[in-house]
Amino acid sequence: MTRWLLIIGSNSDIGIACARFFASKGFNVFLASRNIELCRKISSDIAIRYSVQTDYGHIDLEDTNSHSVFISNLQFSPDVTLISAGLMYSQLEAENNFQIAKKMIYANYLGVLSFSELIVKTLIKNNKGTLIYIGSVAGDRGKKSNYIYGSTKSAIETYTQGLEHRLNHTNIEIILVKPGFVDTKMTIDLNLPKILTAMPGEVAVEIYSAFINKKKIVYIKPIWRYIMLIIKLIPKFIFNKTSL
Amino acid sequence: MKVSGWGRYPVIESKEISLSCSSLWKRDFIPKGNLRSYGDSALSEIHTDMLKHNKFLSFDEKSGILSIEAGVLLSEIIEVFLPKGWFLGVVPGTKFITIGGAIASDIHGKNHHKDGCFSNFVESFKLQISEDKIVDCSRNSHLDLFESTCGGMGLTGIIKEVSIRLHRVSSKNIVQQTFKCNNLKETFNAFEENSSATYSVAWIDCLQKKNKLGRSLVMTGEFCNDNNLKLDTKKKFTIPFYFPSFFLSKLTVKLFNFLYFNRVRKSENTNIVDFENFFFPLDSINHWNKIYGDKGFFQFQFILPKKNSYVGMRHVLEVLAENNAGSFLAVLKLYGKENNNLLSFPMNGYSLALDFKNNKENIKLVSSLTDYIIGIKGRVYLTKDSVMTYEQFNKSYKNIAKFKSLREKYNLNKTFVSLQSKRLLND
Numbered sequence: 001m002t003r004w005l006l007i008i009g010s011n012s013d014i015g016i017a018c019a020r021f022f023a024s025k026g027f028n029v030f031l032a033s034r035n036i037e038l039c040r041k042i043s044s045d046i047a048i049r050y051s052v053q054t055d056y057g058h059i060d061l062e063d064t065n066s067h068s069v070f071i072s073n074l075q076f077s078p079d080v081t082l083i084s085a086g087l088m089y090s091q092l093e094a095e096n097n098f099q100i101a102k103k104m105i106y107a108n109y110l111g112v113l114s115f116s117e118l119i120v121k122t123l124i125k126n127n128k129g130t131l132i133y134i135g136s137v138a139g140d141r142g143k144k145s146n147y148i149y150g151s152t153k154s155a156i157e158t159y160t161q162g163l164e165h166r167l168n169h170t171n172i173e174i175i176l177v178k179p180g181f182v183d184t185k186m187t188i189d190l191n192l193p194k195i196l197t198a199m200p201g202e203v204a205v206e207i208y209s210a211f212i213n214k215k216k217i218v219y220i221k222p223i224w225r226y227i228m229l230i231i232k233l234i235p236k237f238i239f240n241k242t243s244l
Numbered sequence: 245m246k247v248s249g250w251g252r253y254p255v256i257e258s259k260e261i262s263l264s265c266s267s268l269w270k271r272d273f274i275p276k277g278n279l280r281s282y283g284d285s286a287l288s289e290i291h292t293d294m295l296k297h298n299k300f301l302s303f304d305e306k307s308g309i310l311s312i313e314a315g316v317l318l319s320e321i322i323e324v325f326l327p328k329g330w331f332l333g334v335v336p337g338t339k340f341i342t343i344g345g346a347i348a349s350d351i352h353g354k355n356h357h358k359d360g361c362f363s364n365f366v367e368s369f370k371l372q373i374s375e376d377k378i379v380d381c382s383r384n385s386h387l388d389l390f391e392s393t394c395g396g397m398g399l400t401g402i403i404k405e406v407s408i409r410l411h412r413v414s415s416k417n418i419v420q421q422t423f424k425c426n427n428l429k430e431t432f433n434a435f436e437e438n439s440s441a442t443y444s445v446a447w448i449d450c451l452q453k454k455n456k457l458g459r460s461l462v463m464t465g466e467f468c469n470d471n472n473l474k475l476d477t478k479k480k481f482t483i484p485f486y487f488p489s490f491f492l493s494k495l496t497v498k499l500f501n502f503l504y505f506n507r508v509r510k511s512e513n514t515n516i517v518d519f520e521n522f523f524f525p526l527d528s529i530n531h532w533n534k535i536y537g538d539k540g541f542f543q544f545q546f547i548l549p550k551k552n553s554y555v556g557m558r559h560v561l562e563v564l565a566e567n568n569a570g571s572f573l574a575v576l577k578l579y580g581k582e583n584n585n586l587l588s589f590p591m592n593g594y595s596l597a598l599d600f601k602n603n604k605e606n607i608k609l610v611s612s613l614t615d616y617i618i619g620i621k622g623r624v625y626l627t628k629d630s631v632m633t634y635e636q637f638n639k640s641y642k643n644i645a646k647f648k649s650l651r652e653k654y655n656l657n658k659t660f661v662s663l664q665s666k667r668l669l670n671d
Contacts, residue, residue, distance in 0.1 A: 041301065042299065044299075044301060048300040112294040
C-alpha cells in the first residue's frame, strides 16, 4: 500500500529534501506552499526521479481561515505530515518592527497551531499518522541574539509536548526536529561554522530515520544536543554577561 | 568559503551569493557547479552555486528528451534513467559533474570519434545573460550564444534550464575488448582498426622508453544486449587524508603501471564490465585527488591534428620519459570532427591527458610542452588548465576574437569573469 507524505511549506530547502528522500523510499508526496508554481516544479521533479505519485496545492499558514478547506480537499489521510514552513527575520528587525515579529509568530506558531489542530482531528479519526514539526535550538534558551524567533520555536516545543501527551493513547506519533544550523536559503548570508552546519539532505535522512525509529526529539548534528545542554546549564548571572 | 577545482590548485577564498539575490549582479562573478573541472575555470571572488538548481522538469518517453535545471548531476540522470533503458549521449570520465558544467566544457567522452561532443545532444537551454534577461539558445535561436556557451567555460552567462536527448540502451553492461599494444605505432593502429567501435580509449604507460615507447592497453566498448538494467549499489572507498607528497614517486607509478599492463595476459581480450567500471573507474574512490598530496596537482590534456599526432605524441612521450615525469594516468584517445562551438577543445586527431604533481619543475615542463604542441597546431583543454598563458591561448584557439566580441556585444565580459578568463582573456 502506498503511503502519503504531506508537506506544509514544501518549498523550503528542508521541505524539498524531505520530499525527495521520502519519495526515494516509496512515499507519494503532496506538496503545499504559498508558491504554487514552485510546488508544480518540485512535484514533477519528484515524479520523474522516483516514479511515485505527486500532487500539490496552495496553502498559506498565516491565512488560518483557509486551513479547514485545504484539509477537507485532501484525497487521502496523510501517513506523515511535515510542517516545514517557517520564517526567520533577524532579531534587530523583529525588535524594531512589530509587524515583522507578528509575521514570524503567525507563520511559525499561530499558523502551525491552526493547521495542526485541524489535521490532528483527521488523524484521530483514522487513528494513524506521524506529525513532524520543525523546532529550533534557538528555542532551547532565550538569548539576546534571537529570542523573538526563538520564542516562536519554544512555543512549538511546548505545543508538541502537550499534543504528544494528549495523543498518548493513539497510534499517532509526534516528532520535533531541532535542526541547528542548516545550509539553506534562510541562512545563506550568515557565516555558519561548517562543523555545526547540516546540509538539507542530511536533515531529511535524519527526519526519515526518526520516523522509522519512532524518535521524539531530533537534533540533526548530535553535537547540538551537548552545546544546547551546556548553554541551558550556564547560570543566569554568567549567561546574561555573554554575547550569545 | 575556500574553493578550488578538482586539482586543488589554486585554492582561493570566494563568497557565495544566491542567484535570486540582486546583489549578485553588482560585481563580476562566475557560476559554479560541482567543481570537477581541474583548474581555475570556476573560481572567482564571488560565485553563485548552481548545485542548488537541480530539478528534473520533464521527460518525453517518445523522443527521449529530458528537461532539467543546470545543477543536476549526470550521476542523478543515470540513476533515474539507466534502469529505464536510457543513457546520456556523451559521458566524461566522471559522472559527478553538472549538466551546466558539461555544456560549459562541451565535454567529450570515449565515443567522440563517432558521436562528437556533449553539445550534440543538447536541444536547447535558457541562458541568463543579465539580471533581467534570459534568452532561449538552440540551433534555431541565438545560435551565436549557443555556439559560444557550449565550451564557453561559464563566461557567457548562466545556463539555467536545459533540454537534452537521451538514447536507448538495453543494458547497464559494456562488452569491453582490450588490446595489448607494445608501442605507439601499435597503439595508433589499434585505434584506426577499431574506429567503428562506439567507445574507445587507451591507457598509456608513460615510463616506457625506446622501442616500448607508447606501450598501452587500448580498450573499446559497446553496450551489451543482455537486458540487465539493474544498477548495483556499491560501497565507495574514500581517501581519508592527503597522501604525503612522496607517495606518487617514480617507483610507485612504475609498479602501478607494471601491474596494470600485465594484468591483461592475452594480446586481445573480451569481457563484460559494468558501465561504472568502463566509464567512471575513478568514481568508486571518493576524493581520489588527495593522493597527490596537499599541494594538489594539475591535469594537462592536449590534442593534435591527426596528421601531426603520431610525431607529436612520440615527442611528448619521449620528453616525459626523459624527465621521469610519468603520470599515474595517461589517457590517449582518437577524436572525430571538430564542431562549430567557438572554444570547444576536440578536433580530428589524438589527445593525451596527463596528471602532474604541482611543483615548479612540472609547471615548467608543461609550459614548454604547451609551446611545442601549439607549434604543431595543437591545443590544450581549458577544463583541465590552470597554467596556460595568455599568449599560448591566443595562438592556439582560432575563434578567440569572435568569442571576445560576442561577450562585448552582450555585455558579458563585465559580468562573468573567472580566474581563468582573467589569465587567458585579460578580463
